[in-house]
Structures are given as structure tokens and as C-alpha cells.
Amino acid sequence: MRDDPSVIALVERAVNSDQSAWNDIVERYAPLVWSVCTRYRLNDPDIEDVGQTVWLLLVEHLGKLREPAALPGWLVTTTHRECQRALTAARKTEGAGTKLDDALLVVDGTVIEQEILAAERNAALRQALRELPPRCQQLLTMLISDPPRSYAEISATLQIPIGSIGPQRARCLERLRRTAALAGFSADEMRVNSTGGEKRA
């Protein structure tokens, strides 16, 4: 597990009653907890119960985390455990008619490791985006928006000539690579689970 100094600092501040540090932890890891929950196909009230239990346990657990950098691993395993508990309870209520998908009750370590790596990479990328100047943030946000925006639309919104979008895109991506948030990531880590197939022809 990487020793991300920003996570260590966030955990230390959160232990000392700093709500904004806690909010940053949530901002960073809520997608991880959420993505684990959605894999279990629980209904929203069950997901809310799981989420609440996981975060409450984390508040209790914060001061005891021996390695703050182990936080994402702790979150993933705790969320899996609480989801399995909720899933087992839901099945009992629904009765024998429900098909058991036992694959959901067995989570291997590789899956967990990949979820953590993807979450760390995603959190670092979102943080990197926030570190960029506003113009770059706007341009990159428009370039990755779903549905995609045309260059004509980007040009009209940001009031830059269509011909300079390409060069500015390259410059902003170069700045993104050089952000502190991405400094610790190697090329291999960037590619884990990434949608490499999206390369345009």
C-alpha cells in the first residue's frame, strides 16, 4: 500500500475534530464505498444502512488506525463485510424464492486490491484536476464530459479559437501530469483497470 502523505495528514486532522478533513476523506473515498455497495445489488435503504454503519465505524476506528495509509483497505473490507451482512438479511426476508448468488459472498484479495488501486488512482486524478488553473479545469472537464462536447461548443463556451483547443489540451494534460497529486503514480499504476480501450483512432 502506498504511503500517501495527504491521507495520513487527513486522518490525523480528522482525529482532532476537523470536519473539513473528514469531508475530504468522504470526498475521496465515498466513490469506493459506493462502488462496492452497488456490486451487491442492495436496495437504497439497505445501502444507506451499510454506508452509515461503515462511516460510523470509521469514526470510531480513526484513532486506532495504526497506518493511516491503510484506510482504503480498511474501508473496502468493512464495506464488503457489511454488504454481505445486509445481503444475507435481505435474502431471509425475501424468502426461499430468491436465487442465491454465492459468488457475491466470496471476495478474493485480488478484487479488493484492484478496487483500492482504482479508488486511489481516481482520487489522485480528481485531486490533480482541482490543482489546475481554472481555465485548464474548464477545458478538461468539457473534454471528458458525457455526452462529449464538440470543439465548436467548447470554443463558444470558453471563448477560444477552435484551432487552439488541441494545443491547450496538450498543455493542460502536461500540467496535470506534473501536479503534486499525480507525482507518486507510476505509469503502471495508471493503467490498472483503466479503460485503455477508449483510445480514439
Added chain:
Amino acid sequence: MRNDWDDEQLLAALRESVRARLAVPPWFTQTARNSYAWLDIDAQLARLTYDSSDDRELEATLRSVSTRSEPASIRALTFTSARLAIELEVTADSLIGQIVPPRQGTIEQESKSGETATVSIDEIGCFYIQPVPDGSFRLRCRTEDGVDVVTNWFTL
């Protein structure tokens, strides 16, 4: 190493990271932010450690080999924290609870919408909640000798 990332890969990874964040409903992150208030509460979390409905399959098996008809079983749950346990029995019209080890105090029942109702715990550690709570709720137990625990949210 970082120079290895090509623009398309970096943009695709960035798109994926933002998509993962946008997939999270606002209520989910709000619940997570609110959980921090817990830090200021002295209460300890009491986790659900036993639920008799987990034994239902076993009971069904036992019943199938028994010739006697048995009374309908009452659901029992136990919440445990380091300092005390809360035992609950669910009947048709009420929740009957007991604190172990027994002592006096109060039980506050809280619903997700924030409504609360308080009942007292008698000298042998018993309390009654009527009617059976509908929907998700949790119980906070404060005893006269200063123990303060809250169960995790649960739905019967």
C-alpha cells in the same frame, strides 16, 4: 515514468475518475459527512451480534424431524458493545428489551427522519417499546451509571 502516459490514456482515466465520483448519489455522501458528528458523542456503537432469524434455516430442519407442533418462534436480537448488551424480543405489538448487565436508565428510539421517543429502563434492566418500530431505526441507551451506547441502524 510519467512521460509514458499518452494524452488519450490520461484523458480516459480522468473521465473514469470523474464518472466514479458523479455516480455517487448526494444522499450517500451526506450520510457519510453527517457521521462525523459521532466523534463528539461519547456513546459507543453497539453492533448487531445475534439475530434469531439467522437460525431460521436450522429451526426449519429441526421442526421437520420433530412430530410436535411448536409455537411460532419469537425473533430475538442482541446488540453488543464493550460495556453492555441490549437484548430485544420482537412480539406482534411491541419490542421487549433488556440491558445486560441490568441497570436503570433510558432508551431513546430514533428514526431516520430524526423523530425520537424515550422510554425508561426499569430496575431489572427491562424496557418496552410500543408499537414495533416501522422502518429503519436505532436505539440509544443511557444508563444511570453513565454508560452511553447506540445501536447501528437496523430494520426489523
